[in-house]
Amino acid sequence: MTIRSVTDILETIAPPALQESYDNAGLLTGQQNWPCTGILCCLDAIEAVVDEAIEKNCNLVVAHHPIVFSGLKRINGKNYVERTLIRAIKHDIAIYAIHTNLDNVLHGVNGKIAEKLGLINLRILAPKERQLEKLYFFVPTEHADKVMTAIFTAGGGEIGNYRECSFSTTGKGSFLPGNNARPFTGEIGRRHEAEELKIEILYPSYLRNKILATLRENHPYEEVAYETIALNNLHQELGAGITGELPEALEESVFLQKLQAVFQLSALRHTALLGKKIRQVSICGGAGSFLTKAAINSGSDAYVTSDIKYHEFFDADGQLLLADIGHHESEQFTIELLHHILQEKIPNFAVLKTAVNTNPVHYL
Known part of the structure; x- marks a missing residue:
């Protein structure tokens, strides 16, 4: 179990691309390739929480709020942010923040x-705008099911409570392979025609690279004909x-x-x-x-x-x-949420909830 193994789980639930432009979610200290000895979930990764992580042998602190929110010009311990960072770095404690990206998902x-x-x-x-894209691609009829299934598995074709959504039309494609081509069908130097399907599938824009890699990996053609189009539709599960x-x-x-x-x-x-x-x-x-x-x-x-x-x-x-x-009061259950997500995915691993009350506001 590495730090990356844990952050990959979290980023499947709340992709970093969903954080707001002003935010600073992600790995703030530590390295992805470190072996993970234990995980401590908290709302605020302040110095007392880092001390708790050291005591409980957890070298990964998963926090909702980023301890580093804006640029730092020096780190000499003059405030709580700098002291926390110094403490974490000295003791090889990785701090990972999952902030507005976790705010912007339905089950966050x-x-x-x-x-x-x-x-x-x-x-x-x-709901957020401009979070959806549509993929058009052309594929031989007999290979369509394999390619679509792979794209669905990669996260394409999900609309609300519906999965594996697509639309297809039948047509005839033509191409003439050049001298250096390695055509799946047809002959070099001769125009070839084939029955193909034009398939349309929606996907969230943050999955673009994964969807296109899946398309190329599973498509039979050497050169895959496809288009991607950004949509203005509201994404009903993000925002x-x-x-x-x-x-x-x-x-x-x-x-x-x-x-x-x-x-x-x-x-x-x-x-x-x-x-x-x-x-x-x-x-x-x-x-x-x-x-x-x-x-x-x-x-x-x-x-x-x-x-x-x-x-x-x-x-x-x-x-x-x-x-x-109250701010802390409204988000207090985020610790429970993070603990549940990680414990469910890695049940035989040390995933703990902080015992430190980090609320800076007190009432008489």
């Missing part, structure tokens, strides 16, 4: 919050926030009590009660004020997030109940 950070609240009928609140429904509508006060109980809150900020029941709920772990309008437009009765500023509470505009449960 927000999916875990939805699970804790018992929400059903989940969908992305603000920010989640909207779902409670199994039964709750009174606003009961819903707020539910939030307090589930997230173990000692404080809860929210807008004025509107005198209506809560059934549809939008959520966004971490700082989510940028999605308030999306939550309103989705028809949600409540929006649960954190880091709402004073003036941003006005954005609810009497159209929904806006609740700020």
Whole structure:
């Protein structure tokens, strides 16, 4: 088991290409080829967590928040970020961050919050654009099934709850092999015609290289005729926030009590009660004020997030109940999520959850 073995598992769930442009997810310290002695899952890879990893013989810390978020010009221990990095590097501790890429998948950070609240009928609140591409390729009819099956296995042809989606049309292809060609069928110097299928398959853009490599590997032709086209369609399983429904509508006060109980809150900020029941709920772990309008437009009765500023509470505009449960509180179950993902994939390996409370905010 190497560090790369572990990060490959995580990147299958939340590909790095899905992180936001401002983010810094990925391997922050350490090397991919190191043998992994154990994994410690946390929300914040601060110095105390690195010390815990050293004590528990875990040389890989998997954190939600990147300890390095912006550029560093020197590392001399003047602040907690630099001290953490020095401690990790001295003791050969690899730190891997899986941040907004885990926020942007349906069964990531927000999916875990939805699970804790018992929400059903989940969908992305603000789906991402330009995350889909379409592959067109031409293949002899008798080889079509083999090539399509390989592409489906590589992740192509998935649309929502449907798998192995494609469209094909029949036609006649022609080609004239040159002197240096090695044609699969036909003869050099003579134009050849063959019955072919034109097949169309959707895939997420981050899989482009894998899909094209699979096409070339499984296609019988020396030169594969294909096209890729970027689409503006929304990807319904990638994006920010989640909207779902409670199994039964709750009174606003009961819903707020539910939030307090589930997230173990000692404080809860929210807008004025509107005198209506809560059934549809939008959520966004971490700082989510940028999605308030999306939550309103989705028809949600409540929006649960954190880091709402004073003036941003006005954005609810009497159209929904806006609740700020705290940043750490909203994302606390991400530790459980990471632990579950890794323990399920590598059940006979040391995968631990941090015992350190990294919440920097305290309440009287």
